[in-house]
Amino acid sequence: MKSISVKSNAEIKKMRTAGKLVAEVLDMIENYILHDITTEELNEICHNYIIQKQKSIPACLGYNGYPKSICTSVNDVVCHGIPNIKQKLKEGDIINIDVAIIHNGYYSDTSKMFILGSPSILSKRLCHVAKESLYLALHLIKPNLPLYKIGQEIEKYVKKQNFSVVREYCGHGIGKNFHEDPQILHCDNQDQGIILKPGMTFTIEPMINAGSNQVRCMKDGWTVKTKDRSLSAQYEHTILVTKNGCEILTLQEKENISAVLYN
Ligand code: MF3
Ligand code: CO
Ligand code: CO
Numbered sequence: 001m002k003s004i005s006v007k008s009n010a011e012i013k014k015m016r017t018a019g020k021l022v023a024e025v026l027d028m029i030e031n032y033i034l035h036d037i038t039t040e041e042l043n044e045i046c047h048n049y050i051i052q053k054q055k056s057i058p059a060c061l062g063y064n065g066y067p068k069s070i071c072t073s074v075n076d077v078v079c080h081g082i083p084n085i086k087q088k089l090k091e092g093d094i095i096n097i098d099v100a101i102i103h104n105g106y107y108s109d110t111s112k113m114f115i116l117g118s119p120s121i122l123s124k125r126l127c128h129v130a131k132e133s134l135y136l137a138l139h140l141i142k143p144n145l146p147l148y149k150i151g152q153e154i155e156k157y158v159k160k161q162n163f164s165v166v167r168e169y170c171g172h173g174i175g176k177n178f179h180e181d182p183q184i185l186h187c188d189n190q191d192q193g194i195i196l197k198p199g200m201t202f203t204i205e206p207m208i209n210a211g212s213n214q215v216r217c218m219k220d221g222w223t224v225k226t227k228d229r230s231l232s233a234q235y236e237h238t239i240l241v242t243k244n245g246c247e248i249l250t251l252q253e254k255e256n257i258s259a260v261l262y263n
Helices: 011-033 040-052 121-138 147-160
Strands: 071-074 078-081 094-102 106-115 171-173 178-182 203-204 207-209 215-217 225-228 231-236 239-240 245-249 260-262
Touching: 011 040, 011 094, 011 231, 011 239, 040 071, 040 094, 078 094, 078 207, 078 231, 094 121, 094 231, 106 121, 106 231, 106 239, 121 147, 121 203, 121 207, 121 231, 121 239, 178 203
Parallel strands: none
Antiparallel strands: 071 078, 071 094, 078 225, 094 106, 171 178, 171 203, 203 239, 207 231, 215 225, 239 245, 245 260
16 A cells, blocks of 8 residues: 655645745746756756755755756657756757755655747647646646546547657655655556545656657666657646645746646
């Protein structure tokens, strides 16, 4: 039996604070997503902001030996792209920036896509579908929802759009630990008997490919790319299951969805 923690009100308060802070990192970094900036520069800006301004800890740095403070996944990179001094952003690139922090003992984790300049129709649609696949899941979350429905509904929608869902990486419970039970699958999956309860906190972070869902990990041990080199996009939020829906703990100021959803 999996041990899924239900957070107390005091814990929820801390997770709200951590969520607000990590969302602010994405808000902040948007102004720096410009032609010719390197992914290493983006890493340094986020790293310094998290430590100096937010008095927080970048959760990715040193996590299982990961060498940087954020993940920067460009174009055909699905996830865990490592910031690099030699990698400059160029016109039309799509980049996912994934940031996680620890504040006052609690983790929060969020990511979004940025597009450089004028995107192709395909890039724009892929990023849109990735975001919508996360949002549709957020509109499902409520107590007594069987967990497997999240993945089922995400995959149904994505397939209709002729894109594919990566199976190897999933969302996760989060709180005092970066990755807790349960795993949140984003594809059609078996009912494990897990039912959502108020006070659960977890991430949803679907990775959507323009081509096949097959991926491979590079020799650096981290960077995951699409096997067919097609584009990939991802959005991630940390959420709390409430009495009658969910609360998005990592909502950004300019985001077009309410923080509190009644489902
Ligand atoms: N932030 C990623 C997630 O969504 C985890 C990255 S682990 C790292 O779960 F080590 F690559 F940073
Ligand atoms: Co995550
Ligand atoms: Co993340």
